[in-house]
Amino acid sequence: MADTDVDVSTEGTNAVGDEPADEPSHVTEETTVHEEAQLERTIGLVGGLAIGIGTMIGAGIFVFPGLAAGNAGPAATLSFGIGGAIALLVALPASELATAMPRSGGGYYFISRSMGTGYGAVVGLGLWMGLVFASAFYLVGLGHYATAVLAEVGVTLSLDPVIPLALLFAVALTALSIAGTENTTKIQNVVVIVLLVILTAFLSYGSLDALGVFGRESAPGTLFSQGYFPVLQTAALVFTSYLGFAQVATVAGDIKEPSRNLPLAMVGSVLIVTVFYVVTIFVATSAFGADRLESFGETAMVEVARDFLGLPGAVAILVAGLLATFSSANASILSASRTVYALSRDALIPRRASDINLRYGTPHIALLAAGGPIAVLVATGQVELLAEVASFLHLVMYALICVALLALRRRDPDWYDPSFEMPGVPVLPATGALASAALIVFMQPASIVVGVLVMAVSYGWARYYADDVQLKGDF
Amino acid sequence: MTDTNSTERPTVLVPVRVLDGDGIPDGVPELLGNAHVVVLGYHVVPDQTAPGQARLQFEDRATDRLAEFATMFEAAGATVETELVFTHEKQQTIDRQIRDHACHAVLVANATRPPERVLVAVRGTIGSSRIARVVAGLFADTDAAVTLYHLAADDESDTDAETMLGAVRDRLVDRGMDEDAIALEIGREDGPRAAIADAATSYDVVVMGESEPSLATFVFGMAADDVAEQFLGPVVVVQRDP
Structure with a gap:
């Protein structure tokens, strides 16, 4: 059992006189050890993979195929491939940092401890907001699927029910996470396994069909029907499908055998979803051609399934879509709440934000700090904007994770002792940082403006509220 | 192990819900007067809550209660260690403590009169x-x-x-x-x-x-x-x- 000493000391007080909470004395494979108390690690490899895959798979397969195919043509497959490659370039350094610092807060924790309070606050508050935007995006997707279900059973409404339904889910999900006592981790595991089974069956059939095994004509289409540039733009848009792996690191403090399970869960979930995404887009564009696919919008996959397997196929994908978008939204709300906890632990926001209520034992303020803004954003209904802002804020963090790794490897402080060391330093992390930053350039101007605004407000808040707080480890 | 310390006190783990439980039932300290007692104060938090979050809020109160429990066992003649754990899984925590402290036995604590x-x-x-x-x-x-x-x-x-x-x-x-x-x-x-x-x-x-x-x-x-x-x-x- 490798005991890792945690030798990062924090100091200073914020505007209301709170200090960052004490750091643990050391970390074992089974616990985080503080002077007076131990924190049990209870999430295994399957649980870690379920968090990563469960967060990611909702968007890439069930929301984006129609939009992506419309933007990039059949080459949207390549867009997802590019997204996966960049995600992998970040998952590797994130894994190394996580094994050196297996504490709750993920990317925020690595960056605040290696680059200081200012960067930490921008990333931490940005991550909180990034998860809020992502969650709102997943919930709008969920609204589309719920609407498709209503349409399927023949209910017609005078107004478009997508946003009202999404709002309803936002409120229900927040309430459930505050008052729910059921075993959410185990439910998440089951949901992810059911999803993967449905998808594997569906995609296997679809691939065989696309390759002509069943003797049907697949829809013709030029690979780069929209040109090369939209492929990169689309990669930026659909990058929201790859935001989940870092959420594994936000619960790093709960992961058993972190030195083994954190890298496996992060890199593994990226590899698994990339394969699923690429095959999905390939199957979908082969079946229908990019233009028709686009006309089906967010629930395009339902029509693909109907084309292959009739009504049962459509029902299976509807159910899978509901499950997937719900689990993505749920996982993101919980990660956002963990991020709020990490920020308040470090005195960057008021300590009260992570208070636990005595009735349910849940952090109601942190959960409301996620659920409230999510509901507001859902009401805007701007799918592409929500997705891109979420990606923007995450990409900033990803670029800085790569930079943090380079800085730590260069200075090599005593306390930095990762059990997983990524290959290809400095080339791969440098590429990861540049690629993350480059992807931002291909976003819509509106998304960039909103993202920069969030960062600026975060930085301003940190200067006002926590200017004296020192979080950086000794170098 | 059994042979080398056979004359020593047996190590007995006493798991207690440290914050919302009823504490140590009557007669239990006397029952374990000849033992080396490991008092495990545990607090189970739901999945939505980080164990560290519960620690921030409840550590002081839990530490105080645990110290009270330790005093009760010491007064009855036992030697005592205490552990405070915030966890999502009670059984996993108990099993780990049994291993870490090489416990010979675990007590399911219920009230008793002096054992005859x-x-x-x-x-x-x-x-x-x-x-x-x-x-x-x-x-x-x-x-x-x-x-x-x-x-x-x-x-x-x-x-x-x-x-x-x-x-x-x-x-x-x-x-x-x-x-x-x-x-x-x-x-x-x-x-x-x-x-x-x-x-x-x-x-x-x-x-x-x-x-x-x-x-x-x-x-x-x-x-x-x-x-x-x-x-x-x-x-x-x-x-x-x-």
């Missing part, structure tokens, strides 16, 4: 040396009367069962117990759990071995918990050799 009659359920030769180690450690210096109880299988003769129980009695005597204080009893009913709980109605404390990890115990909970539920007194669950 102790029922020791012996399943077979396997594991009986650890049972003897714990029973002698806890009760050798006391006036408690010990009954060794064995639930015989259909094809097991009384002679076989008596020989087996006699061997356990000899171990207890070797470890300093008074032979006259030890009685042997052989049961022949259906269903070990019901039988143990039934026989236990006239006793103050039950000592029993850990049940095998099987699908049944996984689904229905540990047999010891069932016994404790029907018995209403404290149950000392002796752990298998690590």
Whole structure:
């Protein structure tokens, strides 16, 4: 059992006189050890993979195929491939940092401890907001699927029910996470396994069909029907499908055998979803051609399934879509709440934000700090904007994770002792940082403006509220 | 391990819900006066909550309560260690503490009067040396009367069962117990759990071995918990050799 000493000391007080909470004395494979108390690690490899895959798979397969195919043509497959490659370039350094610092807060924790309070606050508050935007995006997707279900059973409404339904889910999900006592981790595991089974069956059939095994004509289409540039733009848009792996690191403090399970869960979930995404887009564009696919919008996959397997196929994908978008939204709300906890632990926001209520034992303020803004954003209904802002804020963090790794490897402080060391330093992390930053350039101007605004407000808040707080480890 | 510290106190884990539980039931500190007691104060948080979050809010209160519990056991003569753990999974935490502290037994704490009659359920030769180690450690210096109880299988003769129980009695005597204080009893009913709980109605404390990890115990909970539920007194669950 490798005991890792945690030798990062924090100091200073914020505007209301709170200090960052004490750091643990050391970390074992089974616990985080503080002077007076131990924190049990209870999430295994399957649980870690379920968090990563469960967060990611909702968007890439069930929301984006129609939009992506419309933007990039059949080459949207390549867009997802590019997204996966960049995600992998970040998952590797994130894994190394996580094994050196297996504490709750993920990317925020690595960056605040290696680059200081200012960067930490921008990333931490940005991550909180990034998860809020992502969650709102997943919930709008969920609204589309719920609407498709209503349409399927023949209910017609005078107004478009997508946003009202999404709002309803936002409120229900927040309430459930505050008052729910059921075993959410185990439910998440089951949901992810059911999803993967449905998808594997569906995609296997679809691939065989696309390759002509069943003797049907697949829809013709030029690979780069929209040109090369939209492929990169689309990669930026659909990058929201790859935001989940870092959420594994936000619960790093709960992961058993972190030195083994954190890298496996992060890199593994990226590899698994990339394969699923690429095959999905390939199957979908082969079946229908990019233009028709686009006309089906967010629930395009339902029509693909109907084309292959009739009504049962459509029902299976509807159910899978509901499950997937719900689990993505749920996982993101919980990660956002963990991020709020990490920020308040470090005195960057008021300590009260992570208070636990005595009735349910849940952090109601942190959960409301996620659920409230999510509901507001859902009401805007701007799918592409929500997705891109979420990606923007995450990409900033990803670029800085790569930079943090380079800085730590260069200075090599005593306390930095990762059990997983990524290959290809400095080339791969440098590429990861540049690629993350480059992807931002291909976003819509509106998304960039909103993202920069969030960062600026975060930085301003940190200067006002926590200017004296020192979080950086000794170098 | 059993041999090198055989004269020392047996290590007994006492898990307590440190914040919302009822504390240490009456009579339990006296029961463990001859033991080395590891008081495990645990607090279970839901999945939505980080254990560290609960620590920030409850550590001080939990530490105070744990210190009170420790004082109670020390006053009764035990040597004491305390552990405070915030967790999502109670059983995982208890199992880890059993391993980390090499505990000989775990106490399912229920109220008791000063122990006069102790029922020791012996399943077979396997594991009986650890049972003897714990029973002698806890009760050798006391006036408690010990009954060794064995639930015989259909094809097991009384002679076989008596020989087996006699061997356990000899171990207890070797470890300093008074032979006259030890009685042997052989049961022949259906269903070990019901039988143990039934026989236990006239006793103050039950000592029993850990049940095998099987699908049944996984689904229905540990047999010891069932016994404790029907018995209403404290149950000392002796752990298998690590």
